[in-house]
Amino acid sequence: MRNYLSLTYSVTYSVALMTAVGCASVQPQNPKSVVGSFPDVGVSTSVAVGQVMVTKYDYLSLATATLRDPVEGSFWAGRNPLTVGSVLTPAISSGQEVYCQPPARLGAPCLKDTDKDGRFDYGYTMNAYGMLVNGRSIPPAAYRISDQSIKDGFKYELLYEGVDNGVLRIAYREFTENLARPAFSQDLTYTLDRDGHTRIRFRTVAATIHRADNKEIEYTVESGF
Secondary structure: OHHHHHHHHHHHHHHHHHHHHHHHEEEEOOOEEEEEEEOOOOOEEEEEOOOEEEEEEEEEEEEEEEEOOOOOOOOOOOOOOOOOOOEEEEEEEOOEEEEEOOOOOOOOEEEEOOOOOOEEEEEEEEOOOOEEEEEEEEEEEEEEEEEEEEEEEEEEEEEEEEEEOOEEEEEEEEEEOOOOOOOEEEEEEEEOOOOOOEEEEEOOEEEEEEEEOOOEEEEEEEEOO
């Protein structure tokens, strides 16, 4: 009888534990594929100085949360403090979005913005089973959401930089893998034709410039990256 009760308790406890873990376990969000180009070929377009004229991109991205305020740490048992600039990765727990300090392991803090006002106001601790426990309100901590590129990818772009004595200035920027900063850049110059439209070419990009000054440029792309 004792063995039977022990076995029954063990099975009951295991089922209850698995149920709890299944309901409240943290599931990291998958990165999204970001693919596109600008502008449409054959369509007259205008952009201001400092804006991108032509671009093409294909990469995986994850919307991370960067803290603008430090988070009071007495509610969690993690080793690393949540300071200004700490980056948290998105996850789903019981159908709700949370942001957790990577890597997801025992003692890691996860934060939630309950009223979606741009400030985390509720915190959890992750236990050994990947569950969120010890939930409680925390002093509001502001954050910002930004796309963080991950794994392999690329982005090519031509940036309009204005006109200087009849010379068109454009910057080429190439981003690969880490899209936070250009892996390669090059300054391009083209002499504007005073008698009419000016055709420019860079690599596979071909465009006709209709009008350009130090405020904006109007152009039509015939072929992109």
